[in-house]
Amino acid sequence: MQVFRHIPARLQQSCALAIGNFDGMHLGHQALLAQLKQSAETFNLEAAVMTFEPHPREFFTPESAPARLCSLREKLEYFAQAGVERVYVCRFNQRFAKVTAEAFMHDMLRNSINAQVILVGEDFRFGAKRAGSVSDFVAEGFNLVSLPQVNLADVRVSSTRVRSALADGRLDEAAQLLGRGYSISGKVVHGAKRGRQLGFPTANVHMRHERPALRGVYAVKLDGLNAVANLGVRPTIAGVPKLSLEVHVLDFNQDLYGKHVHVEFLHKLRDEMKFESLDALKAQIANDVKLARNFFGAAVPASR
16 A cells, blocks of 8 residues: 655546545445445546545644544554555645645646545535535536445444544444444553552553543453553653553563554443552552453453
């Protein structure tokens, strides 16, 4: 899969192009990508995607922008799995925000990317001040595939709905909307080793975004291994609060440093809390591990 960090100056091979933010890659996004592959095969075109980084709302209103469901790397992984051959990552900045709907269609889509088929959601808007709509693609002679909304339990599947489910701890509902368990991936990095000092060594997973859609303590799978994770700012530990994802893998003592791992969130155990002492924190972690074992149906090891 080719990844372009800019719009190429030279005319590309003709393609079918799906456009959107694709945050979370939920069932609606998956339906759009499935139609992209079908359209590309029907018209003998390459399957391509255009997405935006950062999310436009992060650019215009960073203080009220929605939580991120996935990082750019995670998004690219999903595109590759869906069979996308080209991805255009458009840097959303002041210059891009001023591109008119006409320039977006003529200069970028037609004269650079060479899009023959355009695939978007039915409510897609584009161009400066969101002046462009799906009808403009038709008026300009593009072969347009506008997908209707995808519903689950008679309610539209959306990134907003996924965020709400995750924030409320409704992980089963989020998994239904995503068609899979919600996960965060990242590289295991060295930390302060406080988990080891408390008797529960953790893998510190580097977070690529500072505003996750969920926080708290969870039963998780780390690359298929049973584990318990804390996602938050560690309020009991003195110092400047910093978001971290710490994962204690049950009955596991191998080295994970430097590895890129996937953490799948399965069940919320509790909210993050501040404790009066490290002993109280250690006791709570022990209880978290017990609850996680119960969730997984795992037996407590004879000795640590």
